[in-house]
Structures are given as C-alpha cells and as structure tokens.
Amino acid sequence: MTQQPFELPHFYMPYPARLNPHVDEARAHSTQWAREMGMLEGSGIWEQADLDAHDYGLLCAYTHPDCDGPALSLITDWYVWVFFFDDHFLEIFKRTQDRAGGKTYLDRLPLFMPMDLSTPMPEPQNPVEAGLADLWTRTVPSMSADWRRRFAVATEHLLNESLWELSNINEGRVANPVEYIEMRRKVGGAPWSSGLVEYATAEVPASVAESRPLRVLMETFSDAVHLRNDLFSYQREVEDEGELSNGVLVLEKFFGCTTQEAADTVNDVLTSRLHQFEHTALTEVPAVALEQGLTPQEVAAVAAYTKGLQDWQSGGHEWHMRSSRYMNERARSSTPWQTLTGPGTSAADVGALLAAAGAERLRAYTHVPFQKVGPSRLPDFYMPFAVELSPHLPGARTRLTEWTHRMGILQEGVWDEDKLAAYDLALCSAGLDPDATPEALDLSAQWLAWGTYGDDYYPLVFGHRRDLAAARLTTRRLADCMPLDGEAAVTPVGGMECGLADLWTRTTAGMTPAQRRSLKDAINKMTESWVWELANQFQNRIPDPVDYLEMRRATFGADLTLNLCRTGCGPAVPPEVYRSGPVRSLENAAVDYAMLINDVFSYQKEIEYEGEIHNAILVVQNFFGIDYPTALGVVHDLMTQRMRQFEHVAAHELPVVYEDFGLSDEARKAMGDYVDDLRNYTAAILNWHRSVDRYKPDFLSRRAHGFLPDRPPAVPILSRCF
Secondary structure (H helix, E strand, O other): OOOOOOOOOOOOOOOOOOOOOOHHHHHHHHHHHHHHOOOOOOOOOOOHHHHHHHOHHHHHHHHOOOOOHHHHHHHHHHHHHHHHHHHHHHHHHHOOOOHHHHHHHHHHHHHHOOOOOOOOOOOOOOHHHHHHHHHHHHHHHHOOHHHHHHHHHHHHHHHHOHHHHHHHHHHOOOOOHHHHHHHHHHHHOHHHHHHHHHHHOOOOOHHHHOOHHHHHHHHHHHHHHHHHHHHHHHHHHHHHOOOOOOHHHHHHHHHOOOHHHHHHHHHHHHHHHHHHHHHHHHHHHHHHHHHOOOOHHHHHHHHHHHHHHHHHHHHHHHHHHHOOOOOOOOOOOOOHHHHOOOOOOOHHHHHHHHHHHHHHHHHHHOOOOOOOOOOOOOOOOOOOOOOOOOOOHHHHHHHHHHHHHHHOHHHOOOOOHHHHHHHOHHHHHHHHOOOOOHHHHHHHHHHHHHHHHHHHHHHHHHHOOOOHHHHHHHHHHHHHOOOOOOOOOOOOOHHHHHHHHHHHHHHOOOOOHHHHHHHHHHHHHHHHHHHHHHHHHHHOOOOOHHHHHHHHHHHOOHHHHHHHHHHHOOOOOOHHHHOOHHHHHHHHHHHHHHHHHHHHHOHHHHHHHOOOOOOHHHHHHHHHOOOHHHHHHHHHHHHHHHHHHHHHHHHHHHHHHHHHHOOOHHHHHHHHHHHHHHHHHHHHHHHHHHHOOOOOHHHHHHHOOOOOOOOOOOOOOHHHOO
16 A cells, blocks of 8 residues: 555644434435436546545534435535536646647536526536536526525636646746645636635625625635645545645745644644634634624624534545545544543543643734834845836926825824834835826825824724724725715825825726726725734734735735726726636735735834734744744745746736737737736835835834824814825
C-alpha cells in the first residue's frame, strides 16, 4: 500500500456527527437516479462500484441529519451530480488540458438553471446537463427568487472556476495562499453547499442574506470544509491526479516547508476559521438580526441555517473519515474527549486536549497594547512599476488645505494643518492619476483626505470613548448623505458629513443610477468596516488571518478607489467583465499589495502609539507565535507573491478574458488603461508611504500623542461646508 505523505492532524470539531435515519432511502434513490441520468455504466467515468464506494448517501445523511426522506434524497442527488461533474471535467478536460472544450462545456450549463421555470431548456447532451436540468426543476419551485439567484450564482462559480484550475495545471502554477483561499471557495463548492443547507433547514431572509455576518458564516463554513478536504484528499489529488489546487501543496510551496508542516499549518487555519464561525454566530449574527428588525420567525430561520452549517461541518468530517475516496488511515478522532476510554486514558488526557483548543482561541485576546516596538522595519519591496507624478501637484496641495478648512475637517481636534501637511495626500493622488486634469486631481486628493480622516476619526473619537452606538449612528448618517434617486439628503453636520456630501454631489453628477449605487455601496462598505474594527478593539481581539485580509480591503477603501477608476474607463467595458474571476483576481492582488504596504510602514504608529490590533504583521505574529522580524518576512513574501500574481494575470489571463467576452478594440483599450491605473495605484502608494512624515519616527514622537477629544467634536458652522 502506498505510504501516506503525512500524518493527519488532530481536528478541532467539538460537535458530534449525527446520522439521518433516511440514509438507506437516499442511497437507493441516488443510485437509481444516477443510472437514469447516464452517470454509471457506459459513462466512462463511474461504474456502480465507484458510486457505492464514495457513498454520497452517507455524506448527505451525516451533513443533513434532520431533514425528511424526500429532501435527503434530493440533496443526495445534487451531491452525486456535483461529484460526477468534478470527475467528468477532470477526465474530459483537465487530463487532456482542453481549455477551449472545457469553456464550451461550461458555457452551456447556466441554460439549465433558468430563474423562471417556464423558460425552455435545451436538450441535454451529456449526464451533467441531464442531471442539472432534472435537479433544477425539482428544487427551485419551493424556494424564493432571491434564493434561486444566489444558488445559481454559487453553482456558476463552482462550474466556471474549474477553468482557473485547468489554467493552473496547463501552466504548472501553484497559487499563493490568499489567491487559493478565494478561488477554492468558488471551485470547491461549499458556498453552493450552503444553499442546500438552506433548502434542508430554513431559507435565510433576503434582508440579511448579503450582510457581513451571514457572509462570514458562509465563508468560514466554506474555508473549513475545503481545507479539511484538502488534508484528506492530498494523496489522491496531488500524487495521483496531478492537481495543483490543494491547500497543503500551496503552503508547502509558499513556506518552503515539509508536507507534514504544511498539513499542520492548514489544520491551524482550519481551526481558526471554525473559531471565527463561532465568534460570528454568537456575536455578529444576533446584532444584525436586531439592527434589521427580524421577526421571531426570521430569527429562528437564521438560527436553523447556522445550526445546519454546523451539522455539515461535523457530518462532513465523519464522512471523510469513512469514505474510500480519501486518505484516512490512522486518522485520529475529531472528538477524542468523547472516545478516549480504556486503560491508559484519563481525565488528564481530556483536559489536555480541551486546554489546547482553548489556548488557541484565547491567544487572539491576549495582546498587550502600546508595546514599544521601535521604528518600522522596511524590507526591499518588489515594485516593477515606476511612479510618475502629475505636474499639477503644487496647486492641488494648496487647494486641498482650503477644502479641508471649508468642510470643517481641521476644526474638530483630530487633524490640523501640521498633520495635513505631514500626510501630503495630494502626493498620493498625483501618482495615482498622473494625467489627471487639475479638477480631477483635486477631487481625487479630497476623496483620499476624506477617507483617511474618517479612518483616523473613528478610533480616536469613538474608540477611546468605547462608544459603538455613536459609531453606528454616524455610519448610518453618512449613508444618508448619499442620495441615489433625487431623495432628500440629511443636512450635513461635522467635517465628515460635510466633506462626503460635497464629494458625492460633485462626483456623481454625470453618473448613471447603477454607477451611483455601486459607489454608495463601496463607501458604505468602508465606513461599516471601521465599525467592525472598533468592535474588535473593544474586545481586544486580534482577527482571524483570513477575515483580517478580506476586511482590510474594506478598511483601506479599495472598493471606493476601484469604483472611481472604473468610472473613468467609460461604458465600453461590460459590467460582467469586471465581475469575471481574472479581473477580480487582478484587482485583489493590487489592493492586497497596497494595503500590506500600509501595514508594513504603519507598524510602529499602530502598535506602539495607537494600541491598534489591525495590522497584518501583528496578525501573523499572533497566529504563528513568531516575532516581529519573522512575521514581517512572511508578510513581505506574501506581498511579493501578490505582485507576481498581478503580473501573471495581466500577461496571461486577461487576454483570455478579452477573447472569452469578445471585447471590441475600444473595450480592450479601456481595460488596458484600467490595468495601467492599477499599476499606478501600487507604485504611487509605495512612493507616498516612503515620502510622507505620517509614519516616520520623528513625527510620531512629536504628534502621535496629540489632542484626544473627550467629547464629540464640535459641529462646524454649516456655511463652511459649501
């Protein structure tokens, strides 16, 4: 027998798996259904023995322990279909590296998921199409239009991102860790599984389905499911199938470590994601239910869905321990404190295991703020793009000072002219858009000033007063400063409201309703992320690494910047191009590089002078239990990999997108300009951090302990706003 490449670690799974009593019914039904769809004899993919060995009826009976027999049979059919698709795509397209054929195959599948069931479907040409047509028809009548839309999107992601895996196999390329987590969610199928959890338990109310807490529940569920699968399937995927999309392999290559060390680290990330799931379920979900005014029935639906995700975790683990599809020899129980019996075991063994699990969770809350760390250490950054500055920079600096005075931003005790000069935000804008007109450069600098001021304002004003209620109220009022369809805006008070109202009016004057909605959503995402930071600060909780990186994009204002860049590209580029996987990958790589630049430069400012916990280097220190220089090395390596990913996507994946969407010459030029904007974005932000005083030790020692408001800043005279 082939030797295992590593010993499976001890898994954190405190919830016992339960088995649905209708398991045999589901097994028999799914076997008959698979045969009717053409998935067994003659398919060239599976025989009856394969289906029996995989035992998807057992998987679904463990992951959906409480639904009735017909629901379990339907859900099992869905899983038979998705695993057959995975193996079918592998044999027909991955092994032959036929990307063109794979794309044609995938492009037809959405035709079998119409939102309106009266829409005719084409005649199925293979078992995958036949299965999807049958399942869609049987499933969606009992669900709302909102659920149909979300489930169809998750299914399309699951299918289409198989091309990403195929492209990586063609190139022999292993993804970096952040890229892998993002893409694994789509191609791995767990967001799709969460839709079936809703079918089996209760549908999530549309009013909260897209909120951060429900999104995080789905994402943490997804990451844990996928990382667990990566551990069990490493031998089959990497050694037998030649797969490169496996979390153990990704960390093995990124850290240059042994397979066992990579596996143990993957398990640590898995555990952290489960802790994040529990934290979100117990703290953020109740809060959003209260804020959105959910009815008791809707609250019960969210609770049932949350429990369903929890059941899936424990049941999925139990199935992996039993299925012949995976490496599970010598696997240790996920709940050893329930199974340790007999001679040689004792309460001490159980206590040690519980203490280890508790120590991992507690570590996030033990940071001592305001530790002296000394000047931020700056590595040799990999930056392949040259910075170019606008010739209108001197005038923009002067006009920015005038604008901040007029808005009341410099009269509230948070900033003054000395700080504004030290931050030199017009310098950043001059690099972001070196070809801008004076008016466009002013607008860019003012947006940067407004966003940076808000980022400073929230922790200084609300953080030190520990006033989360006031922060939430301020955030809601800021949203009301951005009318969409001619409705009356609130009368702005204070520097932030006056500044936002002014910028909104001038920026959106020529925008379409869709562009205004997108911009407002981006700004709301940023301001709401500042509240998320405050909540962590009040708990003294260092975030989970994955949650931190994804929320850091919001706190950094990435969506706002990208929205403004896209608007400048004009209407030639269809919106679906911006939503495509490669373009999102390009944007996220650029944003991550830029925000990590900020974390590297601001380490002393945030850790020593501000008592912050939202810094990537600190997050890495806490997660791995390593010192500052070592954590800086990890962050620097990740930055370099993200920049190389940006270059790879721009050079190799975007041309394929242009062909896939049949873009016109005008649209291709617009996309080329957009890529140049992102290159300018990364180069300008690095240049700005190197140049300004905001992060330098001399300035920090002189100004970091400046005026601290002990009350809400005074409301400026409204005539200053306009």
